[in-house]
Amino acid sequence: MLAYVLAALVMMYVSYSVPRWLPGDFVTAMYSSSHVTLNAEQEAELRAYYTERPGFGRYLVDLFTLNWGYSFAFLTPISELIGEALPWSLLLLGTAHLLSMILGFLAGVEAAWRRGGLVEKAGVGSMTILEGIPEIGTAVILLLIFALHLGWLPAAGGETAYVEHSTGQWILDVMGHVALPLATLCLAYFPGNFLLTRGSMVMVLKEQFIDTARAKGLPPARIRYAHAARNALLPMVTRFGLRIAFMVTGALVVETIYAYPGLGTLLFNAISMRDLPLIQGIVLFSSLVVLFVNLALEFAYGWIDPRVKHAF
Amino acid sequence: MLKKWMGFCLGFLALFFPFATPCPAPAQVQEVRIGDSKGDWGYPNPYRHYPRGPGYIRMSWVFDTLVWKDQNGYVAALADSWAYDPGRMAFTFHLNPKAKWHDHRPLTARDVVFTIEYFKKHPYRWISVDDVSRAEAPEPHKVIVYLLKPYSPFISDIGGTMPIMPKHIWQSVENPEAYNGPDAFTGSGPYRFLDFNKAQGTYLYEAFGEYYQGRPKADRVIYVRSGQAMVSLVNRQVDLANIQPDMAEPLKKRGLAVIKDDRGWNKKLMIHHRKAPFNDKRFRQALAFAINQQEIIDKSHRGFGMPASCGLLSVDHPMYNPDTPSYAFNPKKARALLESMGYEKGAGGFYQKGGLPLEVELLASNITVAGQSVADRDGEVIKKQLEEIGIRVDLVNMEQATTDSKVKSWNFDLAVSGHGGISGDPRILNEMISSSYGAGSVNSARYDANPELNRLLEAQMTEMDEERRKAIVSRIQEVYAADLPAISLYYPDSMAAYNSRKGIPWYYTRGGISKGIPIPQNKMSLIK
Numbered sequence: 039m040l041a042y043v044l045a046a047l048v049m050m051y052v053s054y055s056v057p058r059w060l061p062g063d064f065v066t067a068m069y070s071s072s073h074v075t076l077n078a079e080q081e082a083e084l085r086a087y088y089t090e091r092p093g094f095g096r097y098l099v100d101l102f103t104l105n106w107g108y109s110f111a112f113l114t115p116i117s118e119l120i121g122e123a124l125p126w127s128l129l130l131l132g133t134a135h136l137l138s139m140i141l142g143f144l145a146g147v148e149a150a151w152r153r154g155g156l157v158e159k160a161g162v163g164s165m166t167i168l169e170g171i172p173e174i175g176t177a178v179i180l181l182l183i184f185a186l187h188l189g190w191l192p193a194a195g196g197e198t199a200y201v202e203h204s205t206g207q208w209i210l211d212v213m214g215h216v217a218l219p220l221a222t223l224c225l226a227y228f229p230g231n232f233l234l235t236r237g238s239m240v241m242v243l244k245e246q247f248i249d250t251a252r253a254k255g256l257p258p259a260r261i262r263y264a265h266a267a268r269n270a271l272l273p274m275v276t277r278f279g280l281r282i283a284f285m286v287t288g289a290l291v292v293e294t295i296y297a298y299p300g301l302g303t304l305l306f307n308a309i310s311m312r313d314l315p316l317i318q319g320i321v322l323f324s325s326l327v328v329l330f331v332n333l334a335l336e337f338a339y340g341w342i343d344p345r346v347k348h349a350f
Numbered sequence: 351m352l353k354k355w356m357g358f359c360l361g362f363l364a365l366f367f368p369f370a371t372p373c374p375a376p377a378q379v380q381e382v383r384i385g386d387s388k389g390d391w392g393y394p395n396p397y398r399h400y401p402r403g404p405g406y407i408r409m410s411w412v413f414d415t416l417v418w419k420d421q422n423g424y425v426a427a428l429a430d431s432w433a434y435d436p437g438r439m440a441f442t443f444h445l446n447p448k449a450k451w452h453d454h455r456p457l458t459a460r461d462v463v464f465t466i467e468y469f470k471k472h473p474y475r476w477i478s479v480d481d482v483s484r485a486e487a488p489e490p491h492k493v494i495v496y497l498l499k500p501y502s503p504f505i506s507d508i509g510g511t512m513p514i515m516p517k518h519i520w521q522s523v524e525n526p527e528a529y530n531g532p533d534a535f536t537g538s539g540p541y542r543f544l545d546f547n548k549a550q551g552t553y554l555y556e557a558f559g560e561y562y563q564g565r566p567k568a569d570r571v572i573y574v575r576s577g578q579a580m581v582s583l584v585n586r587q588v589d590l591a592n593i594q595p596d597m598a599e600p601l602k603k604r605g606l607a608v609i610k611d612d613r614g615w616n617k618k619l620m621i622h623h624r625k626a627p628f629n630d631k632r633f634r635q636a637l638a639f640a641i642n643q644q645e646i647i648d649k650s651h652r653g654f655g656m657p658a659s660c661g662l663l664s665v666d667h668p669m670y671n672p673d674t675p676s677y678a679f680n681p682k683k684a685r686a687l688l689e690s691m692g693y694e695k696g697a698g699g700f701y702q703k704g705g706l707p708l709e710v711e712l713l714a715s716n717i718t719v720a721g722q723s724v725a726d727r728d729g730e731v732i733k734k735q736l737e738e739i740g741i742r743v744d745l746v747n748m749e750q751a752t753t754d755s756k757v758k759s760w761n762f763d764l765a766v767s768g769h770g771g772i773s774g775d776p777r778i779l780n781e782m783i784s785s786s787y788g789a790g791s792v793n794s795a796r797y798d799a800n801p802e803l804n805r806l807l808e809a810q811m812t813e814m815d816e817e818r819r820k821a822i823v824s825r826i827q828e829v830y831a832a833d834l835p836a837i838s839l840y841y842p843d844s845m846a847a848y849n850s851r852k853g854i855p856w857y858y859t860r861g862g863i864s865k866g867i868p869i870p871q872n873k874m875s876l877i878k
Contacts, residue, residue, distance in 0.1 A: 068400065070791055071402050073402075073864075075476065077478075112392075113530070119549075126549060193576070193587060194582050199550060199572055295578065297576055298577075299549040
């Protein structure tokens, strides 16, 4: 636990100091248009205002008192901005991670059980190819087919803006908007989960306790899931924790292509505007989420595999 | 909020069931949806919109100016008529007595006087009222604005750009940037601002029924963020959006109307003219001769564009000087100029002088045009062209904010940049050439080394006679093109597409909206 507290402090310092190393500044990014009429004095005043920074101690106090500051560009509390973007990120990325993990796990278990067969060979081959296709390629293809040619799904946004909907209609609308980015991310994450599970399962299926289970005449499904798959689950859980780290940056391309709201888009805009308080806020928030998820996984390991508890 | 969270939970559960989700049914109310790739341009009032064209446009729906432009030039807005009296150095405006604020109070001359005084006290970044001495309201609907000295861009910069603000709201506001009360968006424009969703990047405006020029054609104007303009236009998610020129023909086939702007935006090569060898005019001219503008257009933009005049002002500008010196692609002349400076060809065919190779750094980035970041290969093509005549080039591709920052701090050799406004008021020449006007802009050459050019630039700002001003502006173009503190490369084709079934004839405004914004979202398109 102490290690996690130390890690959190390090992350706070990193979020405080690293964004300042970015070349460029908010005043240049915001006021450099050819139409802006700033004289030298006004520009110097702005620059002085926007480069004024509290020390790290003050920053820490503000963090712990939940005063995360205001965005330069949005003129809005950072916590409010993150709070508005977070549900969209959770909907898209949480669902994509969960769906691709469950489906990838099930498909991987079944493929490993049928090792050497046509289905397993075809699955491994196609997943290896799919793993190499970048998200941007999948996104463009899906857009062309389902939005441009078939016109079944909307091409952009998280919902149809400013339309009066009942709750049911609104859910359908949100689902319609998330369908393409979600499919893109699932296609990106699914192959890795499949290949990892299959690899783990192949190793587990060689273990003696599997032979024992077979010798006892247990049903194949029970051997696959109760005996083998449970032991192949740990690498998948670890992968899930690692993938959470990509929650912000990982979906940036997809969020941009589909103009989908979320933390990635918010961070991208903050960086392009050199909105330092907002960059700091998002970096810190996402770092803490990763830390928290990994801490939770420490407990999950013990629950999934009791041997982990006894290892300490 | 509860509804949204419940919706998210239900949506999350529902995703596990594999059924198709239909597109939402088209809205029944009459509305116009405008697509934009970025989404967020700040809140639509003078102190909270981003100081960029799309931010100003969003504000312009809500706040009217004294005059405005349609496709034919200046038209009446809050002022029915206006005149300049050279003897008193004053503009007189007669206001439309029907004009009202969104809170139904009448708009009077006192609001105009207040606005000028308020902007003097709390500068609005988009305009400068430094040359205005004072304003007075001798009658409820008559304003006289006195100038400190003749100011030729007055109608463009102030009359046609300054948003008039309600005195009864802002007179008690001491910190306008922080003011976000419900009446902070009370204007006199054709639309009332209702909402800005920061996460979604969407804006909602509602028609102001008591607008003095008549009720607007569309009940609602909605901005939505759109990643792929073509797809959004085709599936009717948006009714108007900027497009890449390649999309024009497919969109026409799909029944959309396509419009093309005048050449009001130029890509240009910024030069660090304050250090050697760039401070030698011959070197800058050699660069101009070495660059094949048409090849950049063909290879980087698939032929969609036109070589630019080196005099900066657009070839479509009424004050364009056709006798401006030009630098048609001529490698021989480029080499001759370099050799006249003492450069000799060394190993590998690259020039050197005194044993030092001639090597320059070229910064390139995706430039934002009309609010959209446009990817291109200009840097690669220019590098190839300069290396062909013997200048070694270190091409550095960077993100735009970083490039801007390096240019601003003179930490560069050459940089690919660009800006609009070149078909608007010739004041753009001062802003893009002189450091005393354009110090804040990353697109300004900040070139003060030629006394004649400096004198001409000052003179055109105070010349109120159109013909005499044109003669001065013509000469400025000649001198600028001869000195080449920056090299205008080309005018990219700028296009937009819209859903013509809505019956709204969108157009690009000649010279750009306000001070030269090359975006086809002129509110006059929605006024009957």
